[in-house]
Amino acid sequence: MAVQKETQNPAFYALIVALVVMSVGPIALMLATSFKTNVDVYDVSVPAFFFSPTIKNYETVLCNFLWYEPAHVDYCDPTFGRALVNSLIVGLISTGLTLTIGCMAAYALVRFRFMGRGTVSMTTLLMRMVPPAVLLVPVFGIWTFQYGLDQTYTGIILIYTAMNLPFVIWILQSFIVQVPIQLEEAARMDGANPFQVFFLVVLPIIQPGLAAAAIFTFRIAWNEFLLANALSGRSTRTVPVTIVNSITEYDINWGVIMATGMLLAIPPILFTFVASKQIITGMTAGAVKG
């Protein structure tokens, strides 16, 4: 039966438009403000959206990457630029690690019948339950006094990897289950060893699953504040940490901080528009399958 497009009451379209405006509005406002000078921000006569935009805020934030010296920047504060690099390092490495380790484990759990899917989904859910605030004290203590990993990239990457592993294993399992075992058997007949089978046969097939898992993992590592704040040192601070540090100061430079916030928000926004379907699948799977 073909789904017929019924003509709908225009009120529904109005409602949808209203909802879209409501959810995008604050983000658009942040984007607009990031192109405003601080004087304009505090001038009530300047409208929220229609004003003469400037890229000065972005120049201030990214001054240590620019090939020219912006005239309005007297002293280039490298904090934000460095934090962006740190966030990228931490996000990319921890995502890569989590995916590699996670899909190996998922593969072993599915193909070699270790524990049932029940155990894994149970662990995933239990992990979902643990708030980062609860991990704060022990992770800080152990990383500082026992592992000696405080203020290093390794320390932050380690905890992000551990936090994301259960979810990644769980979501990849559901993709690996669907890989026909005949494919693997054929490869093995041709003389491939288990590692070759895994990397050359299984991995290419589960790419969509890997993409979904990568987005979820990267987003958490990229956005996380609490543990990064406890574990990072002056030179390893990530963007969320620098944002919080700069707003607790007395005088907030809204234009600059909104530009920083926007830079932090851009990757997740891009992911959303590129892969909204996978994201929704990942999100609904978590609830519908328990």
Add this chain to the structure above:
Amino acid sequence: MSVAIKANRLTPYMFLAPAGIILIFALLYPIGYMIYASFLDWSPSQRIGQAEFIGFRNYVNLWGDEAFRESFWVTIRFAAIVVTLEMVLGVGLALLLDRNIKGMAMLRTVFILPMMIAPIVVGLMWRYMYHPTVGIFNRTLKNFGFEGIPWLSDSTWSFIAIVIADVWQWTPFIFILALAAMQSLPRSALEAAEIDGANEWQKIVMIKLPLMMPVLIVTLLLRLIDAFKVLEVILVLTNGGPGLSTEILALRIFRTAQEFQELGEAAAMSNLLLMMLMVLTIGMFAYSRVQEARLARQRAAVEKDAD
């Protein structure tokens, strides 16, 4: 040959080992450590071995601490209000918009944005909008000749402010899950109801909602668990203030550890929070088990009838 067999037998362990090692050292051990640390009198300058073992005194202190009890209630109130509002709005919108409308895919994509963006940035945006003079809310109010609202400096309004921000961020989550559940409902039941002459309202109350109930309850519990974890948005918006009016437990743990340097007490609070969430999670598991068992029974009954 025997080496190959041995290698094959070892393969699964080799595949599992990295994940296992990381989970044990970076997750299980810290959690166990925290439970132990909650029995210590411990400040960050000390190694854990030097901290004094004080039994349940951290917990006793917490119980006697009025500020802790206050923030405990703030947490409960926040979670209850936020989750109720989001469930009503999210499910309501899903019921309303469950039809073939063109802009739907776009709406869903746009709706995920608030959840994808860093909570720190969400806090930042709302803090700007709540700004007493240059924020969009007060500017609009003043344009219409009203008084501005002390969004973040009054204890009642600041609680409302964090609730609004959270509802903005998380209603889409409920909406998307409810819509997914609704679109996988068996068409036959709805068609049967239509033939029997049920109106829209009856279809919603007597067919759609009961059939969606399992998913809705799991959604509710997931959201409830997450509501106890909210921290960054509130940290940026109010930092728990004014007074203790918006200091939820997660934020209190953070401040106890960070500002007051009382790691033992923070660990004890973490333990309490963890236990609360544990109860919720176990409730969720128990519910889905019961539900599965019931479905299995029904299926068996249907098959028996068919025979």
